[in-house]
Amino acid sequence: MTDTPLARWERHNGVVLAVASLVYLAGYAVRVLGEALPGALRDLCLALTLTAWVVFILDYMVRRRLSGQRWPRFVRTHWLDTLVLLLPLLRPVRIVQAYQTVQRRQNEPRLALHARVIAYAGLSVTLLGFAGSLTLYQQEHTASGADIRTYGDAVWFTCTTLSTVGYGDLAPVTPLGRLVAVGVMACGLALLGAVTGSFSSWLLQVFAREGDPERERPPGDSPGASRRTD
Incomplete structure (x- = not known):
């Protein structure tokens, strides 16, 4: 350390x-x-x-x-x-970063690498989605011609954007609202890619272990150890 x-x-x-x-x-x-x-x-x-x-x-x-x-x-x-x-939208990332720092006080992490990636990504997307919906609602609900009028609308838009679905039924009309939407899109792509990549890597390792009996054999156990010798 x-x-x-x-x-x-x-x-x-x-x-x-x-x-x-x-x-x-x-x-x-x-x-x-x-x-x-x-x-x-x-x-x-x-x-x-x-x-x-x-x-x-x-x-x-x-x-x-x-x-x-x-x-x-x-x-x-x-x-x-x-x-x-x-950028206030990214301020919740500090919570995840601080949690990571506290975890490093231990000699060994409490979660495996893949579990940590998924947990941190899930926490990040939740906090960023909450902060993004707040910023969108603040900027949009009083704007002329805005689609996002209630906080529920802001949450719906943020969820569909972070998940990369993007129904298109709601859209920001203010410059800052659109800037926030671009940031939410980028965060959604990055976090989704991190989770997908980590989960895929974990599956490959599991399948590799299942396909290699040598990895499952206890130490010191050889293929002929259980055979009787005359």
Whole structure:
């Protein structure tokens, strides 16, 4: 296990980042869906959202300092973290990344590689779908000529887009809504490809083991071991 200052920082702040991600997503959801809530409560949610964002900014700056890299190189090598700071739609990915960091504290992962890929992809698509539907609803439901008028419409559009089905019955009309839709399409293709590839690899390994009796034979057992010798 790497024991550099940056690695130690990433191992120990995983829980903090996960909590900050959940706070950000919860605060954003309440502000988008709770339009009828009192103004004080909505202001509190805004304050929590901004506080979580500050946590991400501080973490980004600390890791840049600990890495010893200059800004251009750090931005290139940590492009996902840069996107997380700039695009709220990708902020839930921080939860999965933080969970991964916490899991690495153990010497051995709790799940097999294929199971981890499927679990992380499933968690990512759920969180990204939730965040994407919130952003779409916020941008679209008051737009002139919009198809997406309710949060249910936003969820339906996000689900069909992430699953690459795309019925075409609903479509965003605002520039930001269309940009979010493009991001959801890209995430759906990437996550679906990751799950499909991992599952296919796992099946191939299972079939290979079933077709090779040597892999199933206990250690020290040879084909002639059970034969009687005269």
